[in-house]
Amino acid sequence: MKRISPVLIAVLGIVVGALTVTTISAYRARKHMYNVQFGQWRKLNLILDQIDKNYVDTVDDEGVTEAAIVAALAKLDPHSVYMPPVELKDAETDLAGNFDGIGIQFNVPDDTATVIEVIPGGPSEKAGLQQGDRILKVDDKVIAGVGFPQDSMVRRMKGPAGSKVKITVGRGKETIPFDIIRGKIPVHCVDASFMANDTTGYIKLSKFSKNTYSEVSVAAAKLLAQGMRKLILDLRDNTGGYFDQALLLSNLFLEKGDEIVYMQGLHRQKEDYKADGKGILKDVSLAILINESTASSSEIVAGAIQDNDRGTIIGRRSFGKGLVQEPIYFSDGSGVRLTVARFYTPSGRCIQKPYSDDYRYDIYKRYSGGEMYEADSIKVDSTAAYKTVGGRVVYGGGGIIPDIFVPVDTTRATGFFIACNKKATQTRFSSAMFDRYKGTISGIDDFEELNKALDDMDIPAKFREYASRVDGITCDPAEWKETEEYLVPQLRALIGRYSKLGEDAFYKMYLGVDTTIRKAIESE
Numbered sequence: 001m002k003r004i005s006p007v008l009i010a011v012l013g014i015v016v017g018a019l020t021v022t023t024i025s026a027y028r029a030r031k032h033m034y035n036v037q038f039g040q041w042r043k044l045n046l047i048l049d050q051i052d053k054n055y056v057d058t059v060d061d062e063g064v065t066e067a068a069i070v071a072a073l074a075k076l077d078p079h080s081v082y083m084p085p086v087e088l089k090d091a092e093t094d095l096a097g098n099f100d101g102i103g104i105q106f107n108v109p110d111d112t113a114t115v116i117e118v119i120p121g122g123p124s125e126k127a128g129l130q131q132g133d134r135i136l137k138v139d140d141k142v143i144a145g146v147g148f149p150q151d152s153m154v155r156r157m158k159g160p161a162g163s164k165v166k167i168t169v170g171r172g173k174e175t176i177p178f179d180i181i182r183g184k185i186p187v188h189c190v191d192a193s194f195m196a197n198d199t200t201g202y203i204k205l206s207k208f209s210k211n212t213y214s215e216v217s218v219a220a221a222k223l224l225a226q227g228m229r230k231l232i233l234d235l236r237d238n239t240g241g242y243f244d245q246a247l248l249l250s251n252l253f254l255e256k257g258d259e260i261v262y263m264q265g266l267h268r269q270k271e272d273y274k275a276d277g278k279g280i281l282k283d284v285s286l287a288i289l290i291n292e293s294t295a296s297s298s299e300i301v302a303g304a305i306q307d308n309d310r311g312t313i314i315g316r317r318s319f320g321k322g323l324v325q326e327p328i329y330f331s332d333g334s335g336v337r338l339t340v341a342r343f344y345t346p347s348g349r350c351i352q353k354p355y356s357d358d359y360r361y362d363i364y365k366r367y368s369g370g371e372m373y374e375a376d377s378i379k380v381d382s383t384a385a386y387k388t389v390g391g392r393v394v395y396g397g398g399g400i401i402p403d404i405f406v407p408v409d410t411t412r413a414t415g416f417f418i419a420c421n422k423k424a425t426q427t428r429f430s431s432a433m434f435d436r437y438k439g440t441i442s443g444i445d446d447f448e449e450l451n452k453a454l455d456d457m458d459i460p461a462k463f464r465e466y467a468s469r470v471d472g473i474t475c476d477p478a479e480w481k482e483t484e485e486y487l488v489p490q491l492r493a494l495i496g497r498y499s500k501l502g503e504d505a506f507y508k509m510y511l512g513v514d515t516t517i518r519k520a521i522e523s524e
């Protein structure tokens with residue numbers, strides 16, 4: 001097989017055709033000379049055919065095909081990718097708005113999956129699973145305390161709706177088996193939505209799935225009813241998703257005729273997309289939070305808002321993905337996401353960062369170059385300058401540069417804090433606290449009540465005792481004083497997540513120490 005590797009690299013692109021049901025191109029042979037007048041793609045077909053007919057050893061057709069496709073697409077842009085059946089199914093499930101499963105959210109402290117949330121009305125709630133249950137086995141497979149990979153846990157619990165799975169849990173001193181009939185489980189893209197203060201609403205959006213527009217619309221309507229006059233839309237770490245959902249979301253904020261984005265490619269004519277002026281958030285003050293992991297559809301929204309001078313972009317330079325992919329599916333369940341166009345913000349910017357050999361390690365370059373700490377260290381391509389509707393200068397060629405820069409905060413990273421992070425002490429402590437106060441926490445659905453309950457737990461003292469006893473991590477009073485202001489809100493957020501407020505509690509508890517959100521609240 002080693003001898004055919006150079007040949008594979010030479011024939012890269014042909015495999016796309018080989019996967020489909022198309023027939024192999026005809027050819028003529030005469031003394032090992034072939035007619036290739038119909039183009040290079042046909043030549044590649046002929047080479048593969050010769051490998052199949054004449055190679056000295058048995059060829060792993062599937063392995064050759066997979067390797068050749070990956071190599072072929074690697075010669076294009078970094079976002080044109082081949083996805084084997086399992087990867088493609090997982091990726092599409094993540095954006096589909098629902099999946100088949102048992103309906104729980106869990107984390108894995110101490111090498112054991114612990115249920116954080118049982119989705120209301122889902123299969124697990126109907127069967128009787130509860131917050132705090134430790135999942136010991138899935139069917140007959142032990143998954144607790146054996147280093148079982150978290151993604152493999154998820155795959156074992158998922159399965160076709162209507163199928164049955166046995167989940168064995170530890171609850172206190174009891175071991176309880178549950179037979180659960182899997183069902184359709186909603187996947188939400190709005191992680192949290194609540195009022196940050198009397199007039200400011202907050203929405204955390206994790207992805208652009210098929211339900212993004214409808215979920216944000218519902219969340220926004222509730223916040224408007226509570227008196228929202230300003231919205232903080234958090235797109236940090238949102239890597240994108242469906243193009244149409246970015247258009248619909250942008251439309252919520254813009255006036256009729258405002259340009260949202262346009263896209264164009266060699267085989268795609270220019271298409272302009274404009275707002276219809278019917279959005280429910282046109283009169284709400286707007287701040288959008290971005291960071292280095294804000295990409296694709298998220299950048300379409302941020303670019304549309306920035307170029308129309310509609311709101312303030314706060315945070316750090318976004319990822320810089322200005323390409324549009326279309327899926328190509330094959331009968332074996334695999335597929336290709338092929339880049340077919342570039343998108344451009346209303347001012348004409350293409351925010352796609354340059355391709356390079358270390359493209360995927362760009363984040364490390366930003367750290368080493370100082371960009372994550374100082375706005376002046378952001379490398380701006382002055383030849384790609386454009387103007388917003390109001391005449392402000394903005395730049396293309398490498399992501400969305402925020403209007404207000406917020407650096408990475410390293411000032412509170414004490415030795416004690418870093419040591420706890422390495423051992424996930426905070427996560428395991430929150431699980432232990434839920435076990436201890438389950439009767440109190442699990443029924444709380446009000447922020448004031450939750451804060452009072454957390455105040456009564458004496459979290460700082462209990463955490464220091466837990467860190468010392470369980471993980472052997474200690475600190476002197478001076479270091480604790482330096483750490484406490486940042487660490488304790490994190491602990492309260494992790495414990496509060498076990499209440500009925502869920503992720504809303506988690507994010508709201510963080511408001512006081514999240515410098516980016518604080519900037520957004522303060523900004524006009």
